[in-house]
Amino acid sequence: MPYKNPIICLKCETTESSFWTNAENLGVICFNCVNEAKKNNDTDCELKDDEDEKPNKRKTRTTRSHKTRLNPNLVAKQNIGKGRGRRGLFKKTPIKAPTAVATTVTGSYVFYKGSYIQIGDIMSLKDENDDCYYVQIVGLMTDQYCHKSAVIQWLLPTEESPPPNEEFDPATYIIGPEEDIPRNLECMEFVMHAPSDYYKSKSTPYPPVLPTTDAGYIWTSIESVKRS
Template sequence: MPFGVKPLCTSCKISYSPIWRKGASGEVLCNSCGLKQSSGISLSNISSNVKAETGPPIQTNAPVKNGSTQAPNSTSISSGSGMPVLRKSSRIKPTKKAPPVFAKSLSTKGKGRRVIFKKTPPSKAPPSVATFVTGESVFHKDQYYQVGDVVSLVDHDGGVYYAQLRGFLSDQYNEKSAVITWLLPTVHSPSNVFDPNTYILGPEEDLPRKMEFMEFVCHAPSDYFRARDAPYKTVSLEPNLCYIWTSIGPKVTVTPTIDEIFGMAPDTPAPTSTDKSVTKAKLERERMSREIARNKEKLRAERRQIKLESLDS
């Protein structure tokens, strides 16, 4: 229909309806008349019956039971069944409490897929939650760290302090931290190098520190600095062969000699023994070594002979 023209029901002649419908021949019908026509009731029969049964207006001033009087210009139109026929006024506005309208399924036929997202309210991204992953080992700055390793830290004044690692933390941004236990020096601790035999356990920290402020010193078991006379033993009975006592990095260290390890001077002569049992054991070892060498030479000659025979054949 063109804009600006108000629709009018061809059956009941009202200009207001929540839904306008079209009849079988294309006429404009209101919602109630359209429902009646779709249910099989003929609108022409209804309108003719209403006109035939409707009489002239009746004027009366008789009082009503509740004490009110009926208006002189009021009309009473009744059908054959005795029920009054009411018409909706065009001034009636819909109430605020309208029945709930259920969302219909969107049809994307002939439309872009963007229409699917226009009907849904925008959703906010969930806030990021800090998550930490604990572990007993971590790889940081080309260095492999384990629980029990010794690291060094430098304060603002340039002093070097040593600590032992107790655990590791890694967050979602791959930032690594460690919980440490301070190592306290004793009177026998050297000032320029780290000697683990001269350090004792100190206070334990509860808050982790970033590993970018730590420098690797050496590997050590986690219970290396525990008291040996403690009531609860921490050293396991099984041998632990998984510890690396040297640095993984490209560092060259001088291996100490046996005399330096045991604190012996290089010019100190080795003690001599005149015991007969020691001499006898020494002679026995020499005899066994000569016999082993003889057997090796014999075996080598046999292999050479076999090789020559195979070449001649």
């Protein structure tokens, strides 16, 4: 049934539309306004869903009083943490110590038990039966723990040598074999320093046949060292 009066939209007041909708006896609404109303309803529903998914943030209340805001010195200072106690040290994971590297220092002399020991000195050694043997120091060395050791050369007695346990006569001994492995100075006892150039020779154990210089005297023997 056609309308007698011209049709006007309640929202946009347009008079032309392909489709009209009644608004509960208040009037009519055009097709474009109906579509806009549906779109607005859809967007409102999406916003409500997003707000429901977000967690509710707890509102923080400031408990700072009026006095502390005026005087900042009244604010409690932060406690400075102390260092870790001794109990905390034992709870740490153990760290592997570095491996000790054996280092030896060689030299021509050492101080051992208040004595000045140098290369060429005569030392004595004793075995299990308390038999005495005499050696000469060829080299000295000290390790990283201050343990002093010496490379020795054995002195062999002859028929003219006195009993080794009683005394030592350097003129009656000959130079014997040399050891490759050093011995600790704790097992040795000092007898005397190098008695002559014969024992000091480094290149050969025997004196030169034709000496270059004439000393003006003939060296035969020196006094023997008696053991107490």
